[in-house]
Amino acid sequence: MKILLYIIMFLSASCLAAEAGGESITLLYPPDNTIMEFGLIGISMHVPEGSAELIKAEVDDKEIVNIVPDEEYECFSVPLAPGMNRITITAIKGGTRVYDVTLNVFRRSDLVSKYMKGPAGFRKNFFHMKDREQCAKCHILEPKEFDRKPISPTSFTAEAFDTQTVLAATSTCYSCHYRIASYPYVHGPAAVWSCLSCHDDKSEPKYSVKKPDTEVCFGCHIEQKNEWAGRKYTHGPVTLGKCAICHSPHASEYAFNLYKPTWDLCVTCHAEKANGRHVLGDSFSTEGHPTRNRPDPVRTGKELTCASCHQPHASNSPHLWAFDVQSMFELCQRCHNK
Ligand code: HEC
Ligand code: HEC
Ligand code: HEC
Ligand code: HEC
Ligand code: HEC
Ligand code: HEC
Ligand code: HEC
Ligand code: HEC
Numbered sequence: 001m002k003i004l005l006y007i008i009m010f011l012s013a014s015c016l017a018a019e020a021g022g023e024s025i026t027l028l029y030p031p032d033n034t035i036m037e038f039g040l041i042g043i044s045m046h047v048p049e050g051s052a053e054l055i056k057a058e059v060d061d062k063e064i065v066n067i068v069p070d071e072e073y074e075c076f077s078v079p080l081a082p083g084m085n086r087i088t089i090t091a092i093k094g095g096t097r098v099y100d101v102t103l104n105v106f107r108r109s110d111l112v113s114k115y116m117k118g119p120a121g122f123r124k125n126f127f128h129m130k131d132r133e134q135c136a137k138c139h140i141l142e143p144k145e146f147d148r149k150p151i152s153p154t155s156f157t158a159e160a161f162d163t164q165t166v167l168a169a170t171s172t173c174y175s176c177h178y179r180i181a182s183y184p185y186v187h188g189p190a191a192v193w194s195c196l197s198c199h200d201d202k203s204e205p206k207y208s209v210k211k212p213d214t215e216v217c218f219g220c221h222i223e224q225k226n227e228w229a230g231r232k233y234t235h236g237p238v239t240l241g242k243c244a245i246c247h248s249p250h251a252s253e254y255a256f257n258l259y260k261p262t263w264d265l266c267v268t269c270h271a272e273k274a275n276g277r278h279v280l281g282d283s284f285s286t287e288g289h290p291t292r293n294r295p296d297p298v299r300t301g302k303e304l305t306c307a308s309c310h311q312p313h314a315s316n317s318p319h320l321w322a323f324d325v326q327s328m329f330e331l332c333q334r335c336h337n338k
Contacts, residue, residue: 023048025091025099028073028134034125035106035118036080038250040179042127043089044075044135052091052098060086073138077179082109084119110245111259111268128206140172143201147172147193171195183251189220190250198249209249212241216249228314235320238313246312263292266306273306297335298323308335 028044047055047069057065057078064078069091078087084106091099106122109115132141171193181190189197198216199207210216218225228234237245246265248257258265267274279289294304302308309331310320317325325331 023051025051027089027101027103029125029127030103030105031125032103033106033122034103035108035122036124037108038180038248039080039107040077041080041087041105042075042077042176043087044073045089046072046134047074047091048072052093054092056090056092058088061088073134075176080105080107082107082112083115110242111265126205135176139175143172143196146170147196180250183253185253185255185257186251187247187249187257213243213249214241217243224313231314232316233318233320234314235312262305262307262312266310266312270306279309 025048026046028046030041030043034041043057045055049072052069055065055067055069055074056063057076059078059080065076067074067076078085084104087103087105089099089101089103090097104122106118107115108118128141135141173195174193177195181193189195195207197220198209200209201207214225228238246258248259251257252259254261260268272278274291276288276291277286279291290304292303292305296302296304296308299308307322309322311322312320315321315324317323317331321331323331323334325334
């Protein structure tokens with residue numbers, strides 16, 4: 001009896017949906033419980049003409065997007081913090097909410113132990129694995145010959161979005177991913193939209209990248225590869241081939257495309273070294289040696305950081321000391337020789 005009731009309810013619900021026909025707003029991407037790697041996710045919605053007067057998106061209750069829909073499809077991106085992000089999208093018409101959806105997107109991070117793995121039920125929902133006919137109305141989805149020899153897209157801005165210009169002159173990837181390079185420090189190949197130099201369009205899933213990172217990075221950074229391979233000691237993450245644990249392959253706010261300023265990056269994994277007491281042998285100093293906020297006496301114009309005394313990649317000295325010094329005394333002398 002109960003089951004029959006459910007069936008009736010289900011049938012009438014589907015009739016209602018059918019009646020509304022193409023008039024209802026639909027979210028095309030992403031699905032709920034998606035895992036992402038970096039700080040952005042693209043969102044696309046079908047917003048039939050007249051179905052909404054305003055679309056709003058909030059991430060953890062902070063308003064990010066507030067647009068008046070003027071196209072049948074609305075596309076935007078929202079930023080993601082490491083860990084869980086709760087994205088709420090609402091559509092408003094005549095002062096009332098006509099659409100409401102909440103999406104949980106988890107930004108994975110190798111730098112934060114509790115965020116290394118997505119929660120149960122979360123997964124990557126590869127966008128390029130599926131046919132995306134709806135998107136093809138305005139965007140190009142397959143790479144063109146151009147993408148193998150891209151030019152700089154800097155002449156092109158979001159404000160001046162003109163599908164024709166995009167199709168004619170810039171990277172296929174640019175129209176959807178243009179924000180990926182809009183940071184102060186952009187990695188060489190990403191800056192010229194040479195996306196396919198790392199992402200393989202023939203791979204499964206499409207556009208995947210070889211692992212470990214060294215397989216990709218050392219393809220171009222041959223000089224570093226040879227230099228570091230010749231050194232005696234290698235830093236833990238480098239031994240594992242995890243270059244992208246510290247460097248964004250695309251772009252970031254910090255020099256060398258690092259995810260954080262050098263000092264902050266180092267203490268993410270070596271929190272106990274932040275006070276600098278280790279430099280002076282831990283036991284006889286309560287103050288500790290400075291590790292930041294002072295000028296670096298050797299690298300003029302730069303700040304003292306962990307990298308003033310340590311190589312982040314590889315070194316011939318114990319404890320990855322910089323300058324190829326062979327003893328602690330020799331290290332001290334590099335800066336205290338007067
Ligand atoms: C009616 C044309 C149209 C269709 C269909 C369309 N887009 Fe867009 N898309 C645009 C325009 C125009 C922009 C640039 C708008 C802007 O950034 O202001 C854009 C930008 C984007 C962006 C970048 C948004 C941002 O602000 O960072 C993404 C991501 C995107 N589209 C994804 C999609 C996906 C996925 C689909 C298919 C499900 C799709 N689009 C279908 C027209 C369209
Ligand atoms: C129609 C818009 C659109 C175009 C054009 C597009 N992408 Fe995407 N791509 C997306 C969306 C949406 C996602 C999913 C989440 C995100 O990163 O915003 C995505 C995800 C990805 C991913 C992660 C794996 C996946 O499948 O989810 C890679 C890598 C990628 N794109 C590379 C590219 C490259 C390289 C190009 C150009 C050859 C390209 N994309 C062109 C919209 C687009
Ligand atoms: C130097 C190599 C390199 C270049 C160049 C590069 N990428 Fe990536 N990209 C990566 C790596 C590595 C990942 C992480 C893949 C993973 O861990 O599965 C990635 C991931 C992505 C993702 C997934 C984002 C997420 O949060 O999951 C997108 C989207 C993407 N790349 C788009 C692009 C676009 C567009 C370009 C061109 C501007 C580009 N990439 C250029 C190396 C590169
Ligand atoms: C397709 C070739 C290519 C690949 C693959 C590549 N790079 Fe680069 N990389 C470049 C170029 C070009 C530059 C700019 C060189 C310059 O400015 O001197 C660069 C610069 C850098 C810089 C220095 C940035 C600066 O500000 O001085 C870092 C760090 C870097 N790459 C890391 C990586 C990492 C990590 C990977 C792998 C995820 C990688 N690269 C893969 C071509 C590549
Ligand atoms: C533990 C974090 C970390 C890892 C892992 C790491 N790097 Fe770096 N990398 C740095 C820091 C920090 C700098 C800036 C050093 C400085 O201030 O002089 C840097 C600088 C660079 C530079 C520019 C300067 C130079 O030495 O040529 C390149 C290129 C580079 N890294 C590539 C790579 C590649 C390739 C890998 C993987 C094999 C890698 N990095 C792994 C932290 C890291
Ligand atoms: C993603 C985590 C991670 C980051 C970020 C990181 N390290 Fe490490 N570091 C490790 C691991 C793992 C080891 C190896 C630990 C071991 O062997 O006991 C290590 C070891 C070291 C060692 C000891 C080497 C030895 O042989 O005694 C030094 C020095 C060091 N790191 C300095 C740095 C500096 C400087 C930075 C910032 C540029 C940094 N680390 C960033 C993970 C990290
Ligand atoms: C002024 C130079 C100097 C600076 C700055 C410095 N270190 Fe060190 N570091 C040393 C010396 C010297 C040792 C060896 C200490 C010993 O043997 O007792 C060392 C050792 C280490 C070790 C290995 C020790 C172990 O327990 O195995 C790590 C990891 C390390 N430092 C990380 C860092 C980090 C992270 C920073 C930045 C917060 C930093 N260091 C800043 C000089 C420095
Ligand atoms: C990369 C350069 C560098 C190296 C290497 C270095 N120091 Fe320093 N040291 C500094 C700077 C910068 C200061 C802060 C000076 C100031 O505040 O004016 C400092 C301050 C000190 C002080 C505090 C005295 C004062 O002037 O305030 C002591 C003690 C000290 N260092 C000992 C050492 C010892 C021992 C070593 C070797 C284990 C060492 N340092 C290696 C750069 C360095």
